Structure formats: C-alpha cells, structure tokens
Amino acid sequence: ERKQVEFLKEMHCDLIQGYVFAKPMPVPEFEQLAFGTEAAD
Numbered sequence: 001e002r003k004q005v006e007f008l009k010e011m012h013c014d015l016i017q018g019y020v021f022a023k024p025m026p027v028p029e030f031e032q033l034a035f036g037t038e039a040a041d
Contacts (some may be wrong), residue, residue: 001019001020004020007022
C-alpha cells in the first residue's frame with residue numbers, strides 16, 4: 001500500500017482514495033469527518 005501511494009505521488013496525483021486512507025463509512029460519519037458538522041437526523 002505504501003508503495004502505491006508513493007508511486008501516485010511521484011506521478012503528481014493530487015487526489016487519492018481507497019482503503020489506504022479509510023474504510024467505507026455511512027454518509028453521516030463522512031460528513032462529520034469532511035465538514036466537521038454534526039449529522040442531522
């Protein structure tokens with residue numbers, strides 16, 4: 001995994017996604033992580 005990230009950085013990839021950084025999560029958890037907001041019910 002680390003080699004993949006290093007390769008992508010060397011190729012000047014600005015955006016990387018996947019299990020290297022985080023496992024899939026429910027939308028409310030993502031919103032909290034991404035936007036720092038409380039999920040609305």
